[in-house]
Amino acid sequence: xxxxxxxxxxxxxxxxxxxxxxxxxxxxxxxxxxxxxxxxxxxxxxxxxxxxxxxxxxxxxxxxxxxxxxxxxxxxxxxxxxxxxxxxxxxxxxxxxxxxxxxxxxxxxxxxxxxxxxxxxxxxxxxxxxxxxxxxxxxxxxxxxxxxxxxxxxxxxxxxxxxxxxxxxxxxxxxxxxxxxxxxxxxxxxxxxxxxxxxxxxxxxxxxxxxxxxxxxxxxxxxxxxxxxxxxxxxxxxxxxxxxxxxxxxxxxxxxxxxxxxxxxxxxxxxxxxxxxxxxxxxxxxxxxxxxxxxxxxxxxxxxxxxxxxxxxxxxxxxxxxxxxxxxxxxxxxxxxxxxxxxxxxxxxxxxxxxxxxxxxxxxxxxxxxxxxxxxxxxxxxxxxxxxxxxxxxxxxxx
Numbered sequence: 498x499x500x501x502x503x504x505x506x507x508x509x510x511x512x513x514x515x516x517x518x519x520x521x522x523x524x525x526x527x528x529x530x531x532x533x534x535x536x537x538x539x540x541x542x543x544x545x546x547x548x549x550x551x552x553x554x555x556x557x558x559x560x561x562x563x564x565x566x567x568x569x570x571x572x573x574x575x576x577x578x579x580x581x582x583x584x585x586x587x588x589x590x591x592x593x594x595x596x597x598x599x600x601x602x603x604x605x606x607x608x609x610x611x612x613x614x615x616x617x618x619x620x621x622x623x624x625x626x627x628x629x630x631x632x633x634x635x636x637x638x639x640x641x642x643x644x645x646x647x648x649x650x651x652x653x654x655x656x657x658x659x660x661x662x663x664x665x666x667x668x669x670x671x672x673x674x675x676x677x678x679x680x681x682x683x684x685x686x687x688x689x690x691x692x693x694x695x696x697x698x699x700x701x702x703x704x705x706x707x708x709x710x711x712x713x714x715x716x717x718x719x720x721x722x723x724x725x726x727x728x729x730x731x732x733x734x735x736x737x738x739x740x741x742x743x744x745x746x747x748x749x750x751x752x753x754x755x756x757x758x759x760x761x762x763x764x765x766x767x768x769x770x771x772x773x774x775x776x777x778x779x780x781x782x783x784x785x786x787x788x789x790x791x792x793x794x795x796x797x798x799x800x801x802x803x804x805x806x807x808x809x810x811x812x813x814x815x816x817x818x819x820x821x822x823x824x825x826x827x828x829x830x831x832x833x834x835x836x837x838x839x840x841x842x843x844x845x846x847x848x849x850x851x852x853x854x855x856x857x858x859x860x861x862x863x864x865x866x867x868x869x870x871x872x873x874x875x876x877x878x879x880x881x882x883x884x885x886x887x888x889x890x891x892x893x894x895x896x
Contacts, residue, residue, distance in 0.1 A: 524636070525622040530591035538564060541626040544573075548585040552678035552825075556581030559590055559599055559608070560680075561628055561645065567755060568776050573628055573652040574645050577608040578680040597622045597632055597643075610643040628654045650680065653687075653758040655732075659697070660744030661689040669744075670703075671760040676827035684829055685764040685791070689743065695736060696720060697745075699766060699784075705864070707764075707792035708785045713745070725782040731756055731770060762826055764791030796831020800857075813855055840885035852882060854889070862891060 523540050525531055536547035545564040548557045549572060559576040563569075577599055582588040584602040591598060595617030599608040610632050619635040620642070630645040646657040651673055653659060660669045668688035675683040686700050690709075697720070699708040711722030713736050719726035726734075731754060734747045749756060755771035765783040772779045785791060788808045789801035795809035796818070802808060809823070811832035817823050818830040839852050871877040874892040881887040 523624045525590065525592060525597065526636075527592045527618060527620070530589050532589045533586045537624050539624045539626040539628070541565070543626045544624055544628045546624045546630060548582075548588070551680060554581075554678040556583065556679075557585050557588070558582075558680060561624070561630060563628075563755070563771075566773055567771055569778070571778070572680070573650075573654060573757065574630070575650050575680040578650055578674075578682065580607040582607070592617075592620050592622065595620045595642075597630075612643050627656050629656065651760050653760075655747060655749050655756070658744040658746040659687065659689055660742050661691060661693070662742050663693075664741060666691055671758075671766075673760045673762050673764070676762060676822065676825035678825055683762055683827075684793075685760060685762070687760045687766050689745070693743065695738075695743065697766075699760075699764070701764070701792040705792055707790070710784070723782075723784060729781075731781065732768075763788060764794055793829070795828045798832040798834075799828060812857065838885065854878065854881075857889075860891075 522529075523537050525537060531537065531547065533548070536545050538545050542565045543563065544561055546559070546561050549560050549562060549570065550557050551572070558572075558578065558581055560572040561574040562572045576590075580601075582599075582601045587602040589600045591600070593600075593606075593609075596610045596612060597620075598606050598610075601607050612632070621633055621636050623631050623633060623636070625631060627646075631641045632643040633640075634642055646654065647669075649657055649659070649669070649671055651671060653671055658669075659671060661667070662669075668691050671687040673683035673685040675681045684702050686703055687697055688700065690696050690698050695713040697710040698706050700706050709722060710720035712720070714721055715736065717727075718734060719729075731749060731751075732747045733750055734745060736745050737743070757769055759767045759769060761767050761783075763783075765785060765788070767783040768781040769778045770781060771777075787803050788794065789803045795801045798812050798815045799809050800812050802810065807823075809828045811817060814835055815832035816835050818833045819827075822828070822830055869877070869880055871880060871892065877890050877892040881890040
């Protein structure tokens with residue numbers, strides 16, 4: 498073979514292989530899908546869309562993450578957060594029947610934008626430099642059919658909004674990941690108060706409120722219980738309300754700043770900015786301020802210590818219910834008894850010793866605590882011992 502011809506073949510093969518790694522454009526169209534290592538990149542290079550695998554997980558997800566200056570891969574949006582794929586080469590994200598649809602390795606659709614489109618052949622999905630993935634009826638259309646900023650996962654990007662639909666009384670949620678390697682919806686969520694008080698709430702398990710921002714002060718342009726906002730030189734918040742919805746949105750005073758809000762697996766809402774000098778995310782503030790103020794953060798029979806690392810430990814006589822979950826910063830399963838109580842075990846006394854109580858100071862009563870009249874602390878203890886569903890007791894001077 499002519500050596501020049503051999504060189505040409507090698508160069509062509511190398512170019513063809515690398516062209517499969519990145520589509521080099523910001524658009525998915527009817528004749529251009531995405532699979533394997535392929536990505537699309539926003540026009541300014543700020544964001545990337547493609548398959549990613551969090552941590553040491555074996556699962557793959559379609560997500561958007563920072564590009565450009567941010568060297569640490571940081572997902573800001575996940576499409577199939579509850580249904581991962583295992584093989585990216587045979588999975589495909591493409592335009593199908595006017596929607597953007599993710600097909601898994603078995604060619605089964607597992608995620609879709611799920612909207613009605615009048616002219617499916619012209620629909621395109623464009624990744625904008627704001628991190629917004631927009632579905633449009635043609636590349637020149639200005640009205641989005643669907644956009645990812647209206648469906649946030651755990652990250653609130655500039656230009657996005659967290660809203661309350663006044664017609665349905667449904668709040669748009671910002672929901673934490675389950676753990677550091679699983680983007681499935683976790684236990685902690687941020688929402689605009691459905692009662693219309695113009696304040697944000699953080700909920701545990703979508704039911705139990707454990708933090709509020711306080712009402713919005715339009716004149717001071719801060720939430721009344723977030724005084725740190727007075728020092729905020731990064732974000733410009735604004736509130737909007739009409740007959741259909743109420744929502745907050747924000748922009749950056751300096752458009753060159755890279756910053757975001759995250760509903761973290763810690764149960765805290767965090768404000769983070771990228772520091773180019775140190776190549777890392779800088780925490781500006783978090784709420785609640787203290788980790789141990791997060792409701793049920795350490796799970797059943799877990800003890801939270803503000804000054805310690807890790808924050809969570811098991812009470813004496815208990816061990817982690819799931820060590821693997823704790824390793825991923827998911828403490829929600831809490832702890833379980835190392836030895837059963839007598840009332841849980843029909844056998845004779847363990848080692849011939851009766852059940853006893855361990856004093857645990859500075860602990861709040863649970864939300865569903867029951868009260869029983871007792872004339873003394875010993876009577877309170879005896880009453881609890883006789884009821885196997887009683888796990889702890891507290892006694893005060895009023896009996």
